[in-house]
Amino acid sequence: MNYLQEIAYLIGSVGFIVGIKMMGQADSARRGNLVAAFGMAVAVIATLFLDKSGFHIIGNLSYILIAIVLGTIVGTLMAKRVQMTAMPEMVSIFNGMGGLAAALISIIEWTHLKHVGEVVELGLYVPIVAGLIIGTISFTGSMVAWGKLNGKLGDFRFPAQQYINAIVLVFIIAAAYFTYSTGMASDIPWFYVTLGVSLVYGLLFVFPIGGADMPVVISLLNSFTGVAAACGGFLYDNNVMLMGGVLVGSAGTILTIVMTKAMNRSLTNVLIGMAGSGGSGGGTGASGGSVREVQATDVAIMCKYAQKVIIVPGYGLAVAQAQHVCHELELLLEEEGVEVKYAIHPVAGRMPGHMNVLLAESNVEYDKLIEMEDINPEFPTTDVVLVVGANDVVNPAAKNDSNSPIYGMPILDVDTAKQIVVLKRSMKSGYAGIENALFFDPKCGMLFGDAKDSIGKLVSEVKAL
Amino acid sequence: MNYLQEIAYLIGSVGFIVGIKMMGQADSARRGNLVAAFGMAVAVIATLFLDKSGFHIIGNLSYILIAIVLGTIVGTLMAKRVQMTAMPEMVSIFNGMGGLAAALISIIEWTHLKHVGEVVELGLYVPIVAGLIIGTISFTGSMVAWGKLNGKLGDFRFPAQQYINAIVLVFIIAAAYFTYSTGMASDIPWFYVTLGVSLVYGLLFVFPIGGADMPVVISLLNSFTGVAAACGGFLYDNNVMLMGGVLVGSAGTILTIVMTKAMNRSLTNVLIGMAGSGGSGGGTGASGGSVREVQATDVAIMCKYAQKVIIVPGYGLAVAQAQHVCHELELLLEEEGVEVKYAIHPVAGRMPGHMNVLLAESNVEYDKLIEMEDINPEFPTTDVVLVVGANDVVNPAAKNDSNSPIYGMPILDVDTAKQIVVLKRSMKSGYAGIENALFFDPKCGMLFGDAKDSIGKLVSEVKAL
Amino acid sequence: MSTVFQFIGENITYIYLILLMAFVGVELISHVPSVLHTPLMSGANAIHGVVLIGAIIVLGNAEATDYFSLIVGFVGVFVGTLNVIGGFVVTDRMLEMFKKKPKK
Amino acid sequence: MSTVFQFIGENITYIYLILLMAFVGVELISHVPSVLHTPLMSGANAIHGVVLIGAIIVLGNAEATDYFSLIVGFVGVFVGTLNVIGGFVVTDRMLEMFKKKPKK
Numbered sequence A, B: 001m002n003y004l005q006e007i008a009y010l011i012g013s014v015g016f017i018v019g020i021k022m023m024g025q026a027d028s029a030r031r032g033n034l035v036a037a038f039g040m041a042v043a044v045i046a047t048l049f050l051d052k053s054g055f056h057i058i059g060n061l062s063y064i065l066i067a068i069v070l071g072t073i074v075g076t077l078m079a080k081r082v083q084m085t086a087m088p089e090m091v092s093i094f095n096g097m098g099g100l101a102a103a104l105i106s107i108i109e110w111t112h113l114k115h116v117g118e119v120v121e122l123g124l125y126v127p128i129v130a131g132l133i134i135g136t137i138s139f140t141g142s143m144v145a146w147g148k149l150n151g152k153l154g155d156f157r158f159p160a161q162q163y164i165n166a167i168v169l170v171f172i173i174a175a176a177y178f179t180y181s182t183g184m185a186s187d188i189p190w191f192y193v194t195l196g197v198s199l200v201y202g203l204l205f206v207f208p209i210g211g212a213d214m215p216v217v218i219s220l221l222n223s224f225t226g227v228a229a230a231c232g233g234f235l236y237d238n239n240v241m242l243m244g245g246v247l248v249g250s251a252g253t254i255l256t257i258v259m260t261k262a263m264n265r266s267l268t269n270v271l272i273g274m275a276g277s278g279g280s281g282g283g284t285g286a287s288g289g290s291v292r293e294v295q296a297t298d299v300a301i302m303c304k305y306a307q308k309v310i311i312v313p314g315y316g317l318a319v320a321q322a323q324h325v326c327h328e329l330e331l332l333l334e335e336e337g338v339e340v341k342y343a344i345h346p347v348a349g350r351m352p353g354h355m356n357v358l359l360a361e362s363n364v365e366y367d368k369l370i371e372m373e374d375i376n377p378e379f380p381t382t383d384v385v386l387v388v389g390a391n392d393v394v395n396p397a398a399k400n401d402s403n404s405p406i407y408g409m410p411i412l413d414v415d416t417a418k419q420i421v422v423l424k425r426s427m428k429s430g431y432a433g434i435e436n437a438l439f440f441d442p443k444c445g446m447l448f449g450d451a452k453d454s455i456g457k458l459v460s461e462v463k464a465l
Numbered sequence C, D: 001m002s003t004v005f006q007f008i009g010e011n012i013t014y015i016y017l018i019l020l021m022a023f024v025g026v027e028l029i030s031h032v033p034s035v036l037h038t039p040l041m042s043g044a045n046a047i048h049g050v051v052l053i054g055a056i057i058v059l060g061n062a063e064a065t066d067y068f069s070l071i072v073g074f075v076g077v078f079v080g081t082l083n084v085i086g087g088f089v090v091t092d093r094m095l096e097m098f099k100k101k102p103k104k
């Protein structure tokens, strides 16, 4: 009955790979998550009840089970209770917990080594200290990201931050080296110095980055925690930890890069904190042309007698929590025989898939959410485009103005439609902090006001007509 | 200086992976091939001059080098001399050589085992016999494929072929088992029986499959040879053979499936030889409507005064070797200010990428070859479509007629263009052996004759105008 | 230099495993539609919770009198479980919203 | 059953390597445009020529008097080299034709 544990770990590893693969396609994504969870369950059970020589119940089983049960209850409650829009915060917390676990493992293993004497084996030391440093950075970094996402922490920049951060990083590595070279003999507890400075580094690393870039940061810290888990795999010669950790490490890194690319940014650009102003700050635009303000009544008439209406949701829709009333409007127009679709820009909102999550929450059908490439050819045959709290994703500067910071980003070609109505509160700019020439387009009318209020008015006007 | 060989093998393996990855993108494909070749060179050199303990020149170096030099000369000459259109045949031969090499290795290792006595270790025997069987099948199968591709061998079907093939396969496995269980003691040389029957199976396996399906078969045999190479990797505990072999085994299998999918077939469907008639046989179509024949002069006028002409190349273009004159026509029209593009259907011709290879040979610019998804929206704004020796890939039955064998295959939507001219020799059907309603479309004119002749006439007419 | 070679040589299998797994990760993610980025991030987050297994091993090996290891290990298992369970549940909730509604 | 388990357990690293490599192969190919199928097939064909290394090992280990092994091994190395060299050269020729021409 040997080798059962190895086989269970193999199943776990394959479960992770297949799970991630399935999660990459919309129709199998949810099952993919279950497959990965199944792999995890197999691996955990194999750890509890097997060892290299066969069946063997692990020590301190009762404590372990209590901790697992507690963790399960708390984790489930947190995950179930969280609001849809607060999901990234939740991911950030859980990510931090993983980093913390990795760091705690390293701490315990280190204290065990104390009994061994002065010389530490390199093959043992490297995974311990790497797990410590990376896990700790991931932990405090995630906590800061969480604080920023829920608005508790603001941006915090200090002069020469990049250089200071680099120096701190060098110091961590030096401390880790001293820990090794002096072993237990030194007066200074270098190991705990390494720990302490890593904690600080995690804070310094995330603090200067703009709040709106947190999804990217979380994805990066996610891959850090993966690497920390892989260190544990080395340490215990445990294949499933190694495989799972490396998989998340590499997948997370690529995901981070893909995410920044979709926002037309580079990773370094995000990391050294060159984000836009975050949120709806920025200059008040008042360029050459004049703006045409429209009233809800007019818009209601336009929509009701249109053949085809496309709704372009953006960050403002999320801020205003206007998704439900937006769905109401959609249903109402459909009853009137109007064809209604949503045009989903990949980076509309503040996290990838933000709009899908939001609209799905209000029960909009998945088929109605059309991705950018597919909807762009449809605008010329569209009578009315309603731009609800979106700005950068419909900014023609991305195409025309090679000096614009968003130049080159693919956008939704709303200006080819017959009529455009923009729902926002003011002429303020969006995330990128730049003006939008679309608003000055003669075909474009502005319906000022909070998105939820405006759409609410549209609904009652359409009903009243 | 230990471990150098392992590191070289690692470099080789990574070279293979990176090479395949780069070969998957048009702009890096050629460099990818070089990367893979570099990986191979490193691995071969490491085998000649290193072993597990460091520098060590392999025995019989002179013989080995002679064989390598001979192989290099012959291989290069063959590869350089072959006509573009005969490339699949060439690949087939080389693939067979790989299979043969794997089989020869197994034969030698087996004769070495003879000295060991009656009991063979299972861990040694399995890779030897698997390499033998798979390598042999790949060898004879590839030779048949080669013969079919260059027209030396016809299709050859016999009753109940699937069952006979299955029985032969079972017999191979039984013989392999007897080889193992009786060891060297048996009167019957089971090992050589296994070899012989495998040789036959390779023939039986490929004979019934239609000549036009050979690209698929070669791809499959390709993955077989990969697996045979991986067996060698097991046998010698050699990582680069293992990795390279497994990579080709899995990549080849998927490639085979992707290829059959592009042709709207299933792999089983191909393998049990249910191909179309192959070539331009098939029924003579004469459905309800009437056909409009046109003359080269008319077509020349249409083209010359068009704004935009799209050429749809098909198998007939390859048969007629009309690529060069086609390019001439294209240049001529461009001089007249006509916009000319080529619409490339993924399975036009008889091998994937057939049209690209052919047109590239005649120096058509890569930018002018537009893939199906991208060109389909352009047809409505096109004045003249020239369908040159293509048939199935423009057959509207794939969309309209759910009983048609090609129903569901994506096609080029030429019928949305303003005018269509089809260049072919007769009303005969194409590969799928079915009628084409397009030819009866009022917008469609037929210019009968060999494609090379017809286009030649068009060229002189356009010049004369 | 030769110590580096030796290190690589001795851990060659690990290196193969890590390299291959890294390739798998990269290839799996490169072609994912951006809509699924957030759920994927969340799912990957749950997977690195496999570090829980390390915490279990630590706690399982702690002596009955080694209160430091027991307490820290207990916390480790607890937060590790949080990562795993919370991660999978949140991902499931996100993905639930992508499911196609049955047509009325 | 338990012998199967034992076999798997003893060769677990091989199994990981094979599985991962198979995943890599599948992922690498799944998204390839069909234009490149033939060159890719040809390139993969050249790569399995790595079996040449096995032939070299066999010929390298053949005794000076073992004519059977010498001859068969020689043929093996020869055909293996054909596969490798011919494969890469043909692939290169195919891909040469895909290169973008400089604009006139």
Ligand SMILES: NC(=O)c1ccc[n+]([C@@H]2O[C@H](COP(=O)([O-])OP(=O)(O)OC[C@H]3O[C@@H](n4cnc5c(N)ncnc54)[C@H](OP(=O)(O)O)[C@@H]3O)[C@@H](O)[C@H]2O)c1
Residues within 6 Å of the ligand: A212, A213, A215, A263, A264, A279, A280, A313, A314, A315, A316, A317, A319, A320, A346, A347, A348, A349, A350, A351, A352, A353, A354, A388, A389, A390, A391, A392, A393, A394, A423, A424, A425, A426, A427, A428, A429, A430, A431, A432, A449, A450, A451, A452
């Ligand atoms: N999706 C991601 O993963 C992600 C992550 C980080 C950054 N980003 C970036 O975020 C931007 C997303 O573009 P976007 O077009 O969705 O948003 P945006 O360009 O940030 O514009 C949002 C607009 O919504 C309006 N708004 C705010 N609150 C509103 C309310 N209550 N009612 C109505 N309107 C309201 C604001 O104008 P008023 O103040 O005048 O109302 C603002 O101009 C891109 O630049 C993208 O690169 C995306």
Ligand SMILES: NC(=O)c1ccc[n+]([C@@H]2O[C@H](COP(=O)([O-])OP(=O)(O)OC[C@H]3O[C@@H](n4cnc5c(N)ncnc54)[C@H](OP(=O)(O)O)[C@@H]3O)[C@@H](O)[C@H]2O)c1
Residues within 6 Å of the ligand: B212, B213, B215, B263, B279, B280, B313, B314, B315, B316, B317, B319, B320, B346, B347, B348, B349, B350, B351, B352, B353, B354, B388, B389, B390, B391, B392, B393, B394, B423, B424, B425, B426, B427, B428, B429, B430, B431, B432, B449, B450, B451, B452
């Ligand atoms: N690409 C691949 O990998 C692959 C592999 C295997 C099978 N296939 C299959 O092959 C078919 C390819 O479609 P296709 O449209 O390219 O070809 P097709 O449907 O086979 O039609 C070719 C047409 O060319 C004409 N033709 C033959 N020789 C000619 C000549 N010298 N001059 C002018 N015309 C000539 C023939 O008509 P006439 O005899 O009247 O002249 C025939 O109708 C698909 O069904 C596909 O599934 C493709």
